Amino acid sequence: MTKRIQAKHKLDRRMGQNIWGRPKSPVNRREYGPGEHGQRRRTKTSDFGLQLKAKQKLKGYYGNITEKQFRRIYDEATRMRGDANANLIGLLERRLDAVVYRAKFVPTVFAARQLVGHGHVKVNGRRVNIPSFRCSVGDVIEIRDKSKDMALILEAIDSSERDVPEYIDVDHKKMTATYVRVPELAEVPYPVMMEPNLVIEFYSR
Structure with missing residues (x-):
């Protein structure tokens, strides 16, 4: 926590x-x-x-x-x-917890840290549990198969509270996100x- x-x-x-x-x-x-x-x-x-x-x-x-x-x-x-x-x-914005939050896999940045720290996230097929892990352009971030039914994640995806920014390409059905590019300040929501x-x-x- x-x-x-x-x-x-x-x-x-x-x-x-x-x-x-x-x-x-x-x-x-x-x-x-x-x-x-x-x-x-x-x-x-x-x-x-x-x-x-x-x-x-x-x-x-x-x-x-x-x-x-x-x-x-x-x-x-x-x-x-x-x-x-x-x-x-x-x-x-390249921090893994920030990318997980931007991709709308969680409702808050605090939940993003917890999700990553508990081992629910993979980067390029490998599990990463370090919230400060730095993503690179082209990295694919995904929710582990065993974690895709978590209520926290499903509720966040269904929420209309936030939109996913253009520098992250998300497929919520597969629960994957690709880090497309490093954003400019004006692009960060x-x-x-x-x-x-x-x-x-x-x-x-």
Whole structure:
């Protein structure tokens, strides 16, 4: 079970946004922050505060990434050729748990981590139980035969809450997904605006 399973909605309240676009988010009812001081008038946020919030929001969206892991992804993104913002998003979207979530095999990113960790997912025919496993273009991700009748998976596939993005080709009847390409920021279906440029600025201070 993911370490943030009980605190996931606190992130929504703290950010004041429905990070995952879920109908059960408390932000849909109360847009102010959590705690006894949540309704106080908010003061103007500093540049550092904006950068920190952008980092917390992006890192929290993927549900299970530790600060050490996230910093490592940033370091790699800045070493790669091209735009560091696009590289950062591309590396995050190549995580196996993110691909499983995007393919609508599960309802949440937290469930994706659990599904992978419990060995229900195969990549190119081999079982992979590491959520941070990095998918490559052309990889075929599939649900194990013994796991295809799981209620969690069937309900997620039938849900109209999300659409599968174009950079993942899914066959829900066979429960397979092909990672077509690394997406651009504009292609990633974030329910709220993500600002990877501020994340880069935060770490490059």
